[in-house]
Amino acid sequence: MDTNIKAWWLGHSAFRLESQNGTVIYIDPFLSQNPTTPDEFKNPDDVDIILLTHGHEDHVGDTLDIAKKTGCKVVAQVELSHLLKKHGLDEEQRIEFNKGGSVDFEDFSVTLVNANHSSSYQGDYAGEAGGLLLSFDDDIAFYHMGDTNIFSDLELYREIYRPHVVAVPMGDYYTMGPQEAAICCEMLNPDIAVPIHYGTFPVLTGDPEEFKSFTEEYSDADVKIPKAGEQFLGN
Numbered sequence: 001m002d003t004n005i006k007a008w009w010l011g012h013s014a015f016r017l018e019s020q021n022g023t024v025i026y027i028d029p030f031l032s033q034n035p036t037t038p039d040e041f042k043n044p045d046d047v048d049i050i051l052l053t054h055g056h057e058d059h060v061g062d063t064l065d066i067a068k069k070t071g072c073k074v075v076a077q078v079e080l081s082h083l084l085k086k087h088g089l090d091e092e093q094r095i096e097f098n099k100g101g102s103v104d105f106e107d108f109s110v111t112l113v114n115a116n117h118s119s120s121y122q123g124d125y126a127g128e129a130g131g132l133l134l135s136f137d138d139d140i141a142f143y144h145m146g147d148t149n150i151f152s153d154l155e156l157y158r159e160i161y162r163p164h165v166v167a168v169p170m171g172d173y174y175t176m177g178p179q180e181a182a183i184c185c186e187m188l189n190p191d192i193a194v195p196i197h198y199g200t201f202p203v204l205t206g207d208p209e210e211f212k213s214f215t216e217e218y219s220d221a222d223v224k225i226p227k228a229g230e231q232f233l234g235n
């Protein structure tokens, strides 16, 4: 696919993206404690923006440490954002939003969309879980579904955002499994689908190869299964 956006999957739900202007974006940076993240990706120091889907530890991960070290912005749903402030996030770095709302950066915008899941942080209620829709100016739309099961709003997201790349949780147990995830891809019809949230812990038994065969049966999506740390988009 023709794009100036670069993307790496870092294991579980974590991604590193680089925009066309070189802005470095991390999504759900659960890295240092993630058993599948390669060592060279556990401790990034060149982060401009962190985007969070919800408050669970396997998503917030190293956010506060990275924010302290790099001075990056941290974008999260309102209640989670306030909790992160309570736990030490600097007000200058804090950007809150809520579902349907977008935050604009130099060469992309991010919209918080729905996800069917729960959210807490360090035992406190952290608002609602969401998905993230990144629209890069004159380039692709990248949809990180967060943790979720299937829901019918996906038909609307296809019409509104036309996502080219979708990161789909399919590990089962805490999210949907491979077959439901494949039907999400049928509804969204992206160019590329990337399975996430599997294999990190023993309970996440969803098989990415099973997801791939279901998805390629139900949709036109090309399913990429990167290794943790592997770049799967851009040059």
Ligand SMILES: [Zn+2]
Pocket: 056, 058, 059, 147, 174, 197
């Ligand atoms: Zn999770």
